[in-house]
Amino acid sequence: MGISGTRLVVVGWATLAIVSAATCQLRLSEQASAAFIKADGGYSQYALNRGRATFAWRLDLFADAALSGNIFFMSNLRMLQDQVIHVDLFAIRFADLASTGLNLEAGEIELPFGNLGERRFPRSNPFYSLPLTHEHVTTLRSSDYSLWPSTPYFAIAGDGVRILDQGLYDLGVKLYGGAGMFDFWFALMNGMVSATSTYSTGYGPSGLNTNNRMGIIGRLAMTPLTGLTLGGSYAAGPFLKEGVAYNPGGGYDPSDIDQNIVEADLDFSLEHAALYAELFYNVWTFNEAIGSDLKAFGYSVEGSYAPLPRFLIALRAGGLRFNDVSVDTYNGTSFIQRYEGPWDHDVFRLEGALGYRLERSVLVKLVYQWNRTYRVAEDPADNVLVMQAVVSF
Numbered sequence: 001m002g003i004s005g006t007r008l009v010v011v012g013w014a015t016l017a018i019v020s021a022a023t024c025q026l027r028l029s030e031q032a033s034a035a036f037i038k039a040d041g042g043y044s045q046y047a048l049n050r051g052r053a054t055f056a057w058r059l060d061l062f063a064d065a066a067l068s069g070n071i072f073f074m075s076n077l078r079m080l081q082d083q084v085i086h087v088d089l090f091a092i093r094f095a096d097l098a099s100t101g102l103n104l105e106a107g108e109i110e111l112p113f114g115n116l117g118e119r120r121f122p123r124s125n126p127f128y129s130l131p132l133t134h135e136h137v138t139t140l141r142s143s144d145y146s147l148w149p150s151t152p153y154f155a156i157a158g159d160g161v162r163i164l165d166q167g168l169y170d171l172g173v174k175l176y177g178g179a180g181m182f183d184f185w186f187a188l189m190n191g192m193v194s195a196t197s198t199y200s201t202g203y204g205p206s207g208l209n210t211n212n213r214m215g216i217i218g219r220l221a222m223t224p225l226t227g228l229t230l231g232g233s234y235a236a237g238p239f240l241k242e243g244v245a246y247n248p249g250g251g252y253d254p255s256d257i258d259q260n261i262v263e264a265d266l267d268f269s270l271e272h273a274a275l276y277a278e279l280f281y282n283v284w285t286f287n288e289a290i291g292s293d294l295k296a297f298g299y300s301v302e303g304s305y306a307p308l309p310r311f312l313i314a315l316r317a318g319g320l321r322f323n324d325v326s327v328d329t330y331n332g333t334s335f336i337q338r339y340e341g342p343w344d345h346d347v348f349r350l351e352g353a354l355g356y357r358l359e360r361s362v363l364v365k366l367v368y369q370w371n372r373t374y375r376v377a378e379d380p381a382d383n384v385l386v387m388q389a390v391v392s393f
Contacts, residue, residue, distance in 0.1 A: 031060040033122040035388040042380030045137050045156045046349075046371045056081050060121055070095040074105075088169045102177040111168040112176065112185035112219040113193050113233045114278050115265040120167045126314035128367045128386040131300040132349040133280070133318055134164045139344045140284070140294065142195075145240055145254060147290065147329050149343050161194055161239070163261070163282050163296055163320070170196040171207065172214075185219040192239035192259045193217070194284075211238040211255050229267040236260045239284070252289035259284055272306040292325035294343050312355035319348040346374040363390045 034057045041051025048054070058080050065073040076089035091107035116134070118124040129135060137160035139149045145161075148154055172189025190197050190209040197207050215237030223229045240254030263280035279299040287293045300318035307313065322344040329339045350370045357363050369384040 026063065026065045029062045029392065031058075031062075031121055031123050031390060031392045033058045033388055033390040035128060035386055037128075037384065037386050039384040040381035042382045043152065043156070044371070044373065044380040044382035045152065045158075046369070046382040046384065047380070048384055058122060088167060100177075101179075102175060104173065104175050106173040108169055108171055108197075109174050109187065109189070111170055111172075111189065111193060111196070111217060112174055112187055113168055113217050113235055114164070114263055114280075115229070115231055115267050115276060116168065119276070122388065122390040123363060123392050126304050126312055126353045126355055126365065127316060127351050127369075128365070128384075128388055129369070130166060131278070131302070131316065131318050132347065133278070133298040133300050133320060134166050134168075135162070136320055136347060137162060138294075138296075145257075147294075147327060147343060149325075149329060149339055149341065150337075152345075163298060164193055164280075165191075165196045168193060168196060170215075171209075174217075181223050183221045183223075185217070187217040189215050189217070191215055192237050193235050193261060194239040194259050194282075195241075210241040212242070213238050213255070215239070215259075227269045230265075231267070232262070232264045234262045257285055257289060274304050276300075276302045290325075290327045292327055292343070293323075294325065295323040296344070297321045310357045312353075312357075314351075314353040314355065316351040316353075317349070319346070320344075321346045342375055345376055348372045348374070361392045364388070365390070 034055065036053070036055055037048050038053040039046070039048040039051050041047060058078070061077040063073075063075045063077075067073060072093040072095065074089055074091050074093060075087070078086045078088050087108060089108055089110060091105045091109050094104045096102070097104055116130070120130070137155040137158060139152075139155060140147055140161045141154050141159050142161050143154075143159050154160055170189040170191050172187055174185055174187035176183070176185040178184070192215040215235060217233060217235040219231060219233040221229055221231035237258060238255050239259040240257050242253070242255050259282065261280055261282040263278060265278040266276070268275040277300070280297070282296045282298070284294040298318070298320045300316065302314065302316040304312055304314040322342045324341055325343045326338070326340045327343075328336055330336060349372075351367060352370075353365055353367045355363055355365045365386070365388045367384075367386040367388065369386070371382045371384070373379050373382075
């Protein structure tokens with residue numbers, strides 16, 4: 001959620017008041033990055049800044065405090081070149097509840113879905129962006145929930161619902177713990193993994209829940225060997241803002257539309273090599289509203305290797321595939337037509353990155369992003385070159 005400077009000051013003073021009153025230990029850290037980006041100028045949502053060369057920057061501020069032996073405060077503020085401050089993480093954690101080994105977090109929490117982890121942040125992410133599966137904007141408009149598979153105009157403008165909403169933070173509560181090689185999480189939140197209160201614009205200025213139900217997530221992971229973790233997650237619940245939604249021929253109630261998504265992931269590391277993999281199957285239950293459910297299969301595989309001290313080589317491949325539908329929709333204008341085909345275009349992204357650590361706290365990257373869109377008359381020119389410098393302090 002974006003906040004004004006005044007509200008930031010209020011939040012900052014409130015945090016300091018809590019810290020001072022509890023005489024706790026406060027830990028501050030920051031990550032700052034500057035980047036040069038040049039994309040091809042094709043008609044695509046991946047052609048950043050419409051292909052115009054640009055500089056960009058990002059700042060992450062982390063403030064964590066130990067209020068007592070088992071009560072902790074955690075926060076992360078994020079600002080980009082648009083100078084809007086976003087609160088990603090703002091939570092209180094109660095550790096080892098009643099000596100049971102269970103932990104509880106409440107507030108703006110990191111959602112326990114998938115294995116993105118610290119790769120959310122520039123210092124730990126060998127690439128510039130998040131995986132394609134977290135960034136792709138679909139043809140389902142976020143402004144009025146109408147479907148526009150015939151034109152990419154609204155997706156290019158950012159007016160679309162993602163399947164995985166970028167960094168995956170939301171207002172809610174989660175309970176988690178572990179036993180032996182197993183770890184588990186359960187979360188209850190305002191939104192869903194397709195529309196979180198942190199990134200989605202559908203929540204309005206209040207940031208509060210806009211549905212009469214809440215979303216749920218369950219996750220189970222196992223670590224059978226050192227360096228190897230296998231996990232799986234399931235999430236279900238409404239993901240559209242309540243109110244009137246529009247589709248050709250009439251409206252439907254967004255509260256009747258659910259998201260059901262299941263995913264599996266792998267995390268493996270050995271000496272100087274690391275491998276991350278994730279795949280998911282998602283269903284948006286639109287069948288009764290428009291005549292077809294909107295389904296998608298997504299995957300991401302990422303590997304990195306440090307051949308020499310300070311050097312890092314990384315490669316990532318990811319894609320999305322969408323089911324065919326038969327629905328009444330708009331044909332790129334205000335006219336209605338019967339559409340039969342994929343509700344979004346299948347996409348694939350291959351990324352390569354070279355990293356060099358000037359010192360422990362300074363990383364420079366060279367990243368190239370190769371994008372392909374399928375089942376279209378012509379694949380748009382939308383490859384991207386990025387040079388980025390990251391410092392942590």
